[in-house]
Amino acid sequence: MSDAAAHALDHHEPVTSTGIPNKKVLMWAFLGSDCMFFGTLISTHLIYRKISATVGGNFLDIRDVFDIELTSFSTFILLASSLFMALAVSAIHKGNLNSTRWMLFGTIIFGAIFLACQVYEFTHFVYAPGNELTLSSYRGEPHVFGSTFYVLTGTHGTHVAIGVFWLIGWLVYSFTGKMSTADAMDVECCGLYWHFVDIVWIIIFPVVYLMEYAF
């Protein structure tokens, strides 16, 4: 490594007051803020979930629409992707580029499967005969469930999609020959984001889906 490069690295990871890298503090602050984003969306959904049920005299039994087996499967896939992510972070810390690549690839594929399931689910909910749960109505009657459901899960899906693009960025970068343990912290931040998006789904899945079967 040339002196200039060593120097640049020095500046890349400056000494901090807490010893925690700046980017990690930033990421934690962002995740704290993101909690409030999802908190607002989930509250909106919970507030409307029952109140809206009698509009137009059309009681909504969302269990007729939900495909709980599919969602359980995609939930499992998303949770499993977190394992790949953790392994990718561990691999880059050890400087094992080949392993990092494969683990990133695994995370991307599992993330993509989750997104594909969500696309199928949304399409199925809107267009399958007997479902017809749209943004504004259920079986032709005005309804709020579709509004809160699609905007909440859609926002989560957007987070997953951003994560997938971020990971693809890392995968591409790993082939430029410039990736090294110096990037481990940046990959770790990406990992923090990915795990957070997973955790949010761990809340959404019971609150939005499973609860409909219990209460």
Place this chain on the structure above:
Amino acid sequence: MAIESLKYASPDTETKIEAKVFPRPSQYTTGLVDWLTTIDHKKIGLMYGMAALFFLLVGGIEALLIRSQLWSHNMEVLTNREYNQMFTMHGTTMVFLVIMPLSAAFFNYLMPLQIGARDVAFPRMNALSLWCFVSGGIILNLSWFFTGGSPAIGWFGYAPLTDTRFAEVLGDMGPDFWIFSLQMLGLASLLASFNFITTIINMRAPGMTMMRMPVFTWMTLIVSFLIILAFPAITIALVELMFDRTYGTNFYDFLEGGKPHLWQHLFWIFGHPEVYILILPAMGIVSEVIPVFSRKPLFGYGLVIFSGAIIGFMGFAVWSHHMFTTGMGVVATSAFSILTMLIAIPTGVKIFNWIGTMWGGRIRFDTPMLFALGFITMFMIGGFTGIMHSSVPIDAQHQDSYFVVAHFHYVLIGGALFGLFCGFYFWLPKMTGRMLNEKLGKFVFTLMFIGFNLTFFPMHYLGMIGQPRRTHSYNEGHGFETWNQIATIGSFILGIGIAIGVYQFVSAFFNKRLKPAGKNPWDARTLEWTLSSPVKEYNFARNPIIKARDQAWENNYGPKENHSQKEPLDDHGVHMPDRSWYPLLTAVGLFVMVIGMLFHASIDASGELVRNYTVAVAGGVVSTIGIIMWSLEGPAGYHLFPKEKEE
């Protein structure tokens, strides 16, 4: 330990670090390109401040139009709709485009200097925050030129005023501009706050412990936390509203199962912390100014900070006091009433601390001190009426009357704006290197103080005798005329005072005849006063090692062991990051995306709704390219070799 690790392993005589992939504008950039690509927190702070002062004049003109309309009964200076647009734009402009960015200007310029840092943690992100703020301001004011003109929904945008079916003008775009500009401004605030939090937590100079930080920096930290926790609520509320207006969802649509009440909750969950986001920076400024001009350390430093934190924390638990008349039920109403009364305690603690600081001090009445005293007295009046509102029956009487207008203008002008003007008079010598004209400053204070009280004190009375707020005109025979005329005269005096003040601030940068300020013209206490005025681009020639609170004061008057030291020079000089185009490019992309979203829908010849996302997607692609280039351009930078005395 920190000193050791700052030494580099091997000597390096190169002054230019190679860029990772793409070159960045060089250190010799000057003129317009320099300002567009700068990532220096001081220049960004100045641009924030200048843009906000411009919007202050815009919002002020809107206020004067409102006051002219209310001069007498049944006036027709403005039509009904124009009047509604004026108070909407006035409120939105003053909150989001004036007070918040003026605070951000001070955060940007001062906070790194106060903690002994050379810049914020993420300088390019700071620039992105600036450009998002500028785009947000432009988007809001572009609304004047399109269908329906600017929004006429109040700065709170209550549902169902925002429902497309109730629009006064068919296809009214005002609320859409309002939604998207607030999203942009929210993004700007969030980016800045993440940055400030990281900077304060992580980039303090050696020895600068949390409890040695200046109070202003503490308030920056608390306000940043408030912003990152409060803004998501309004962002999501606005997303839901955008879906309602654009894609026909039913979040706030009471005809189809939605609840307008939810909007009020989400808005005020953001809106009440926002009140503290507006006032805490001014409190931080005043906490710096009063000790300097009383020649005493701040009385109860720890308590001032702790009560600031308590105010911030409790600020999240009082939002429903804006909604006492909506019928939330006895339990909720009582709980919010009690919490609102309690929040007066930490506020009162601060006021007593300021008084305690002045007690027995050798007080100098320079312009900054006058504004600080104006702040305390006027903010107290606003605070007292605030405590009145915490009582539910009184609040029910005051709801939507001019009494409320009087209350929050005492908090936001007498409080926040006086505090920010105090900050300008105090720190502009540091920013420009020139002393402002004291006589003119005192004249501005006199005009503002008299004008402000003439305008807003009568409003208490007007509210009590029943003049409703947000109402275009009033009939003869209510006895409103006299007090309204006094208020209108006062508002013009206040407007002239503010205009002269703004002129004085801007001219300080250009007027070479003003006295040079020197390092520490006020004999002030905090670290930024150890640097030359204006501050050099590298801030500190050598990193300071902090030994005490009020370090500048200790260096001059304290015992030897409290004097700050400097980290040893190394032969590398000061590493400076290069400028970058990509924050601007990313913000321009976002701006285009917003414009694309605003105009994506149209009705074709057969009356069908057509959605065309080409422009929005193009904007998204541009900002994505901006972000990718940003992450690839790498650290880069150059080295400066300042002499000690050039600090």
